[in-house]
Amino acid sequence: MLKFVVPLTAALALAAAPAQAQDAAAGKRAFLKCVACHSIAKGAPNKIGPNLFGVAGRKAGTAPGFRYSAAMKAKGAAIVWNPATLDKWLARPSAVIPGTSMAFGGVPNAAERAAIIAYLKKPMP
Known part of the structure; x- marks a missing residue:
């Protein structure tokens, strides 16, 4: 039985890779609604909102050089940006x-x- 589990697991992981790439491509298009306020390129300046380069895994409210709202400063350090x-x-x-000073209603x-x-x-x- 174990002989089939490893190949099946590897096959599932490989099948997920194109889906993740497709999601990222769709995400790039969806992110267009964010570019007015956020940059994402490494080293790009902050805009109205902070640069989001490397945001995944970072504590909220910690983008270098960005002036956060009092609410984000107070609560942000307790939040790590992960998928959830x-x-x-x-x-x-x-x-x-x-x-928060982010005046955005959200993505439903x-x-x-x-x-x-x-x-x-x-x-x-």
Whole structure:
């Protein structure tokens, strides 16, 4: 039985890779609604919102050189941006951190949020 488990696991992982790449491509398109306020390239300046390069795995409210709201400063350090927290944030930022200065109502579509998260997790040049 074990002989079949390892190849099956490897096959499933390989099958997921194109889906993740597709999600990141869809996320890049969906992220276009974010570019007015956020940059994502390494070393790019902050805009109205912080640069999101390397946001996945980072503590909230810690982008270098960005001036965060009092609400984000107070609560942000307790949040690490992972897929679950990013999903909640993208769904409705003010529900995650009431008083945030991010004036964005959210992304209601779960598939679109997942695609944006896949894009944010993708290594950027």
